[in-house]
Amino acid sequence: MTLLWQRLRRDWLQLTLWIVGTMGLALAGLSGAASTYGSEQERTALLATVMANPVILLFRGLPSGPDEHAFIVFLLMPFLVMMAAFMSSFLAVRHTRGDEEAGRLELVSATTAGRALPTVATIVHGLLANVVLGVLVAVAFLGGGAPPEGSLLAGFTAACGGLAFLGVALFAAQLMRTSRGANSLAVWVLVVTFFIAGIGNALGTPSDDLTHMESSWLTWLSPFGWAENTRAFDENLWWPALLCLAAFVVLAGAALALQTARDLDASIIPERRGRAAARPALSSPTALVTRLATGSTIGWMAGAFFAGALSTSLGSVVNEMGSDNPAVAEMLKALSAEADLEQAVVVVFFTMVGLLAACAGVQTVARARQEEAHGTAEPVLASPVQRVRWLADFVVVGFVAIVLTCMAAFVGAWAGAAGKDNGSDLTSDAFVAAWGQVIAASVFLVLTALIFTLAPRWTIPLGWTLVTAAIVFGLFGPLLGLPEWVTNLSPFSVAPVPSNGDVDLRGMWWLVLAIGVGAAASLAFMRRRELASAG
Structure with a gap:
């Protein structure tokens, strides 16, 4: 008991x-x-x-x-x-x-x-x-x-x-x-x-x-x-x-x-035995963080490639469905705020890509907490590596993981659009949606880093909770009848999207500001705090 x-x-x-x-x-x-x-x-x-x-x-x-x-x-x-x-x-x-x-x-x-x-x-x-x-x-x-x-x-x-x-x-x-x-x-x-x-x-x-x-x-x-x-x-x-x-x-x-x-x-x-001596590629703390994040990043990239391929390959089918059934058209338009159904499909699927990219970023920063809790961060920080540099490596590698995840989705979208009459337009839409989701996913990266510096024991549960709440608001908010202001609390809902051959920036500058402030604040707080053990 x-x-x-x-x-x-x-x-x-x-x-x-x-x-x-x-x-x-x-x-x-x-x-x-x-x-x-x-x-x-x-x-x-x-x-x-x-x-x-x-x-x-x-x-x-x-x-x-x-x-x-x-x-x-x-x-x-x-x-x-x-x-x-x-x-x-x-x-x-x-x-x-x-x-x-x-x-x-x-x-x-x-x-x-x-x-x-x-x-x-x-x-x-x-x-x-x-x-x-x-x-x-x-x-x-x-x-x-x-x-x-x-x-x-x-x-x-x-x-x-x-x-x-x-x-x-x-x-x-x-x-x-x-x-x-x-x-x-x-x-x-x-x-x-x-x-x-x-x-x-x-x-x-x-x-x-x-x-x-x-x-x-x-x-x-x-x-x-x-x-x-x-x-x-x-x-x-x-x-x-x-x-x-x-x-x-x-x-x-x-x-x-x-x-x-x-x-x-x-x-x-059993654990796989490591090498007696590290490779030259692991001679820096940045390389070590990259090695830790490689496996999970590849997994998120694979899922993003699949989602990207569906985003363009299903467009014509959904367009035909929407013309036969207005309910489908209204559903997709509500989810994406786009009038063109094929473009709406791209936006909806790339919102899912943004979720995968956010998971890649959050998981990378969460590794910093795991390294700290397990005691493996202490030997690294006992060397000339400073705390700020150590956390910055996780943030930078997390951002690279986000970019690679969205790039994999764009490659999948390009492959799915190959051979279509409007393939170049769909590919262009996918590119805009991809970099828009890079911005949205980066918000969760810096928020998790900020949580790590202020409340380290809450890094993993709160980081994942924020992603879960954002995807519920962003992807299901319109379908569930949530107020617009609640839906817009999700960075996924206000990320830049393609719109009739142009780019709708929506809340891009607010997201960029949040990313800059969050990154700067997390590094500043990291300079002042001590290592926190597991608890």
């Missing part, structure tokens, strides 16, 4: 942000969908459009009819599960492999708690967090006038999805030697299973009236697919959510068995 209380005290603010944010997404979806797709005719038309172009299902749930609340679940369920999954993954790694790296687990294990009890406390902690999240999601639907059974099922499904990824992260923490590796493995499993569910839905069989989709077998390989197949407010199937619970039980049990069997500070997958 003492261990559990310690974890709750340590995480109360982070969990509050995740749980309230997930509930807020459900509430916003209820009000936004009611105003944007108020009639059953509009919802039926949009579902028919989805069946005609299954690629949309890569980023949405499983269509389960035109009922208002079933339609909201179609729009939101994958993202409710995703937020629960991120919350659970970070929680699991933080209190298992993270505590082990920091030396806290060794101290606890030396007491009467033993080896297994800290992991049991983490499992109970994650279980309680997801129960609260599920209850509040159900309350959000009930408060919006949704039927009780569907509301309870929606909340139960979101909680079960989070628990499935709690199990994934607990198991990853046993496999990998570092918390960085465990978090990376858990996040990659999350991303891959998200797209497996989307591809499985896209390969499914639509109903004759084009309002339902029967997912393919591929969807059943993913916790997201299990969650979507509960079909809340339509068939109300509870048993697919139980598959998420079964995965949690199996993975958590396996993690607990491995924790008690392996040596402390060891891992199932």
Whole structure:
């Protein structure tokens, strides 16, 4: 009980942000969908459009009819599960492999708690967090006038999805030697299973009236697919959510068995042995930071290339869809504020690229906190390297990661536009959207650096929370009916975009000012503060 209380005290603010944010997404979806797709005719038309172009299902749930609340679940369920999954993954790694790296687990294990009890406390902690999240999601639907059974099922499904990824992260923490590796493995499993569910839905069989989709077998390989197949407010199937619970039980049990069997500070997958002597390319602190960020940057670039290719290759299809279905046209115009549909598609997809670029930047600066907490920053700073130079290296490398991510998206857009009659115009639009998202993503880079200097222990949770909130406001704000001023709080919403052959600068100068002030302030504060240990 003492261990559990310690974890709750340590995480109360982070969990509050995740749980309230997930509930807020459900509430916003209820009000936004009611105003944007108020009639059953509009919802039926949009579902028919989805069946005609299954690629949309890569980023949405499983269509389960035109009922208002079933339609909201179609729009939101994958993202409710995703937020629960991120919350659970970070929680699991933080209190298992993270505590082990920091030396806290060794101290606890030396007491009467033993080896297994800290992991049991983490499992109970994650279980309680997801129960609260599920209850509040159900309350959000009930408060919006949704039927009780569907509301309870929606909340139960979101909680079960989070628990499935709690199990994934607990198991990853046993496999990998570092918390960085465990978090990376858990996040990659999350991303891959998200797209497996989307591809499985896209390969499914639509109903004759084009309002339902029967997912393919591929969807059943993913916790997201299990969650979507509960079909809340339509068939109300509870048993697919139980598959998420079964995965949690199996993975958590396996993690607990491995924790008690392996040596402390060891891992199932051993670390790769390093060289006896560093290469000449690692002769500077900048080169060291570059080496640390290379793997993750390549991963973000790969995702950005895919999004960029879709942004131009799908333009003509969506243009045809928009002419047949005004609801699609209005949706894209609301998301991008562009009149031309093909241009709107480019802007929407590059907003997603901006998210990936922001993640690349935030993750790079977060490594500075990890290096500091793990004690590996101290030997570097004991050399002639100054604190300001050390942090500046992470900021510069993070900016390069942002630029490379957006460049990869532009290359993908160029490849997708090759051979099209208006390929040069689409490529030009993609270039403008790419550098606009470089500016937007850089805001999160300097904000994370500023948090690192002022409140180092909040660097990782608060940095990722800001990105999550911004993408919800920026990408889903118009669809959810949020006020314009709320949507414009997201840098993604006010970044420069192409507009009828010209460039709409929108809030570019404000973003540039924020970047300059944030970068200067973070470096100035870094000059004055001492190293902060893990805590």
